Amino acid sequence: MFEFLVKRLFTIVPTLVFVSMLIFGLQQLLPGDPAMILAGEERDPQVVAYLRAKLHLDEPLPVRYAIWVAGVLQGDLGESVRTQLPVRDLIAQKLPVTLELAALAMLIALAIGIPAGVVSAVGRGSAWDYGANLLALWGLSTPNFWLGILMILLFSVHLGWLPASGYESPLVDLQANLAAMLMPAFVLGNAIAAVLMRHTRSAMLQVLGADYVRTARAKGLRERVVVLKHALRNALTPIITLGALELGTLLSGAVLTEQVFTIPGFGKLIVDSVFNRDYAVVQGVVLVTASAYITLNLLADLAYFMVNPRLRA
């Protein structure tokens, strides 16, 4: 396991370098002059020229990349040209929000998706199975922004139970924080729960037909033990992979959900920055997101070892 871990850690560095080059290169392909859009409505030629110089837009691409990497290696991700706020501070503001939203959404998704998948597989063809499938179909086919707006209308406008949008830090006011996060987390979790349910169901169906499950039953083990201890544990490997990927997607920002509920997370930040051609922010945020993705995949690999003894050999 140690050898595996070391190998994986060594692959992380070239991956990150490649990702950073990709982010930088792709961004330059965006049409439009960033200085023009950043110069605002007036577009004073002097301001445009100043911004071009400030952003090193007249330098060749490799030079610009080198300037950026040199800054990153010193912990300086630059500053937003639009708001003057340092990118590091923006990430520090947004990352906890995104992490919390992702964690809550994943918690809701796991709490709904896995039990529903197990129940559906065990009771294949029963009313429970149809019910769970219906739930999954609902989750998959409901657009996030639509569900979000409906929830706002019901819980905020009509019932007045929850705030329609916004965010409060849990360190300042935990109650207000949970009130603000409940609806967006549910909207996001609902869609992931559906995917998790479908995968859990198919993985469980495969495992429940395996020889060792038949053997376990023949040994006289209780059905509950067979399902939860023998079948589910083996079925979890693909679900962990999927969960890690979904979590990675959540970390890169749930753009529409963040937009509807005005959650100041990564997704909203990236989208706004792309439209405003605020390159430093896009680069910084994507780099952090890519690092998080890679770390999550590494953690998923480690989790395989925990749940599947055969891999430890």
Next chain:
Amino acid sequence: MKKPFCIGLAALLLALAPVALQAQTLRIGLAEDPDVLDPTLARSFVGRLVFAAMCDKLLDIDEKLAIVPQLASSYEWSADGKTLTMKLRTDVSFHDGEKMDAAAVKFNLERHKNMAGSNRSGELRPVASVDVVDGATVRLNLTAPFAPLLSVLADRAGMMVSPKAAQAGGANFGTKPVCSGPFRFVERVAQDRMVFERFANYWNKSAIHFDKIIYQPIPDATVRLANLKSGQLDFVERVAPSDMEALKKESRIKTARITEIGYQGITINVGKSEQAQKNPLGRDARVREAFELSLDRQGLAQVVMDNEALVGNQWVAPNNSYYAKNMPMPKRNVERARALLKEAGVSNPSFTLMTPTTSDAQRLALVVQAMSRDAGFDVKIQSTEFATSLNLADKGEFDAYVLAWSGRADPDGNLYSFHACKQPLNYAGYCSAETDELINKSRAVRDPVERKKLFEQIAARVIKERPVVYLYHRNWLWAYNAKLAGVRNIPDGLLRLTGLKMN
């Protein structure tokens, strides 16, 4: 089983419900997140809304676009129009306790003019130097008479920041701005909120009735309105026109509409690049006239803006005192349009209409396409993301371009940069020595009657050439808590906080 579950859910949700907001806090929903909060560097319209809480200006405008005093108690022009002397209030201090005096005004105007990246330097270009006459008097020396200067000083170029804080903050002053307005900056969480608290030493503190102002950027108009309806916000700007009708039935909500000082139009490439000559629309003024005559402005305003706009054919709205009455708005006349095309020798002119990807602009392009087809035009719509469209417009790689302008209080702000030769916003590439001469005269003359005559002469030339086909002037649509009193409808679309109170 079902009932206890529902009660449990309701109890959970109620437990999470936020504590009732204090009456002394005013929460305002914005359509966008502003850019940097430094009046020298600021570039966005929405930023001007936030500055209204924080930064007072030398002058301001009222409901009728008249210039009124703010930090300057009075002003006087020299006979030759090359010197503006301003008397300042003596009871004003900045949020950091520093005194707002003539030296501070000189510092600020020079900062606006000289700071790297300043967006105000162009506006203040006619100001050659600033003299401190005494502690409460400044003199602005101009290179040439410049009538629009007062309205420039009634916007961001007239905003005064604390010299001490500006020197300490340097280029990053905008992260912790210090001005002299009714509320002082507390914190900004990008894309989430900007918090301001009441400034105890404000010179006009008796007119301020809130302890705290929170601006929250909420880009989605539906969600913004939902926040108002649920009581999370007290005021929202830029309500979707389609929501205005339904809001009439809401007893707890009031609405306001103000015709903007800007406009929505279609800019035509008449000389920006060689492409202008390749298309009959850019080449021949008769084709442009035919295009205008094929459009029904009221129909456009109805479909695109739910009638929340005032149709117009000039850079100022028909209700503006500088509207040139000698160039009235033509009615749709398809027969005349066809005749003009025949006269120009083109029966089915084809051109590309570049449009940003916003839903309003897209709808506008579609209706224009359908209307102009009746006269024989073949309009191809090119939806282009805004940054890209600006770049193409700047290079002259377009035939026609759907473009809006937020407007300035003085007509010069809607005219000079767009129609004087080689100006940065002159995407049409229109250039005429005679028009330039008239525009320059209109900038030098202060007498409103004489200025109006000059604007009529300019309109007679520009409107005839049609480098921009002006369509309508949108309404700023506001919705707010019915208990909120003192909302003033100033045409620049910026909410003034002075006098606002919650009953």
